[in-house]
Structures are given as structure tokens and as C-alpha cells.
Amino acid sequence: MGKILAIANQKGGVGKTTTSVNLGACLAYIGKKVLLVDIDPQGNATSGVGIEKADVNQCIYDVLVDDVDANAVILPTSVDKLFIIPATIQLAGAEIELVPTISREVRLKRALEEVKGDFDYILIDCPPSLGLLTLNSLTASDAVLIPVQCEYYALEGLSQLLNTVRLVQKHLNHELRIEGVLLTMLDARTNLGIQVIEEVKKYFQDKVYKTIIPRNVRLSEAPSHGEPIIIYDPRSRGAEVYLDLAKEVLSHG
Numbered sequence: 001m002g003k004i005l006a007i008a009n010q011k012g013g014v015g016k017t018t019t020s021v022n023l024g025a026c027l028a029y030i031g032k033k034v035l036l037v038d039i040d041p042q043g044n045a046t047s048g049v050g051i052e053k054a055d056v057n058q059c060i061y062d063v064l065v066d067d068v069d070a071n072a073v074i075l076p077t078s079v080d081k082l083f084i085i086p087a088t089i090q091l092a093g094a095e096i097e098l099v100p101t102i103s104r105e106v107r108l109k110r111a112l113e114e115v116k117g118d119f120d121y122i123l124i125d126c127p128p129s130l131g132l133l134t135l136n137s138l139t140a141s142d143a144v145l146i147p148v149q150c151e152y153y154a155l156e157g158l159s160q161l162l163n164t165v166r167l168v169q170k171h172l173n174h175e176l177r178i179e180g181v182l183l184t185m186l187d188a189r190t191n192l193g194i195q196v197i198e199e200v201k202k203y204f205q206d207k208v209y210k211t212i213i214p215r216n217v218r219l220s221e222a223p224s225h226g227e228p229i230i231i232y233d234p235r236s237r238g239a240e241v242y243l244d245l246a247k248e249v250l251s252h253g
């Protein structure tokens, strides 16, 4: 049975999509069968694995709003063993359209039950908000992986996220765990980065992944080529660290 991980933080630009795409591709590279679920209307994970959004007929919107079978919207990617349920801008309407629907928070969970058995890992790339799309993701997941950017104010907003996790645990998904906190975009040349690492470790302790993702220009170039780092530049530092992260995630079971 596949393990479902939500990659979530309502703060924008902290590395959620970069982590979803590259952790997914590295797990697939190691031999696991992986499904990426893009649940962000920006569709960055979708284009990040080389899918032209204009060519997408059905996306996660159809699954959430129109009860289309998840199996019918899964697409292969350029990476062997890596598959995706894409998102397009159509999804922007879902946040409002779902409000009056029955069991609006459990739609993704129900949809993924149909495909969970076919994958080793399912990674959900959440949008930068704590709305219904993120609630659906947390409700559907076994655990949440929280990317935190090594920047001033890194911890700001995290109490809101943790509060939301607690509410989901209480009302919607008792099994939800915090899988880990991932420090991203570290600039090792600055003292600030080191301070943030210490601060985050003090707060989250052993929940912080040993792997820390540095700033790496190849990681920021890869999406415009529609390729995960392991394909775009397998010898880069970015590829190396996301492979390390994949092994660490695997070691957690």
C-alpha cells in the first residue's frame, strides 16, 4: 500500500514544488513507483515534469469536483516509474465550487483510495494556502512534509500550519503525522542560514531531516526545461541532495 505524503506550507516560494518534483523523481530513480498529485492551480509540478498544461484534457479538478476516476487522469512523465495527476488553472475555481458540496474535505482521500495500491509513494504538491485544497491533501495523507526556507522569518506562519494539522488530526484524519521538516535553499555563505537551522532544530528537534537542501542554480533552471534535476543534471549538487533526501524518506518506511 502506498504511503501518501502532503508537501505543505502556506508560505509561498519555500520549495514545495521543487521538493515534490525532485523527491518524486529520485524515489522513482531508486526504483519506487511514484504518483505526484499536483493540487496547486499554478500547476508548477505539472509543467516541472514536462507536461504542457494546454494539452491536459482532464486534471485534478475533474477528480475533485466532478468525481472522475483518478485512474483516468494519471499521466506518465519523462521519468520511468514517475506518474502525475496534473493541475491546470481550472483548479482555481475548485476552492469555491467545493464549498457547498457534501464531504468536501474528503474528496481527494476517496479518489486516492482507488489508486493507492498501485504506487509505493504518492506525493501531493500543495498550494500556498490553508484552504480546501490543502485540507483535502492533509485529510488524504499519512504524513506531512514541511519545507522551510532558510530565511529570516522562517518559522513565521508555521504555528498556523501546525494548528491546521492538529485540527485535521482531531476532526478529519486521526492518523496524520508530521513526517519531517525540510530545510531548503540554504546559502551556506551566510550566518543567517546557520542561525535559521539552529532555530528550526530547536523547535522541531528530531523531526528535521538530516538532509538540508542548499541553493543550487541547476535546481532553479530545471523546471523551465520540464525536467526533474535527476534528468536535467544528474551530476549536480541539487541531484545529489534530493537523492539523499529520497534515501532518508525511504529509511522512515
Ligand SMILES: Nc1ncnc2c1ncn2[C@@H]1O[C@H](COP(=O)(O)OP(=O)(O)OP(=O)(O)O)[C@@H](O)[C@H]1O
Residues within 6 Å of the ligand: 011, 012, 013, 014, 015, 016, 017, 018, 019, 040, 042, 044, 126, 127, 128, 184, 185, 186, 213, 214, 215, 216, 217, 219, 220, 221, 223
Ligand atoms: N534549492 C534551491 N536552489 C535554488 N532555487 C530554488 C531551490 N528550491 C527552489 N528554488 C526556486 O525557488 C522558487 C520557489 O520554489 P518552489 O516553486 O519550489 O516553491 P513553492 O513553495 O512550491 O512555491 P509556491 O508557494 O508558489 O507553490 C522557484 O523559482 C524554484 O526554482
Ligand SMILES: [Mg+2]
Residues within 6 Å of the ligand: 016, 017, 018, 040, 044, 125, 126, 127
Ligand atoms: Mg509550488
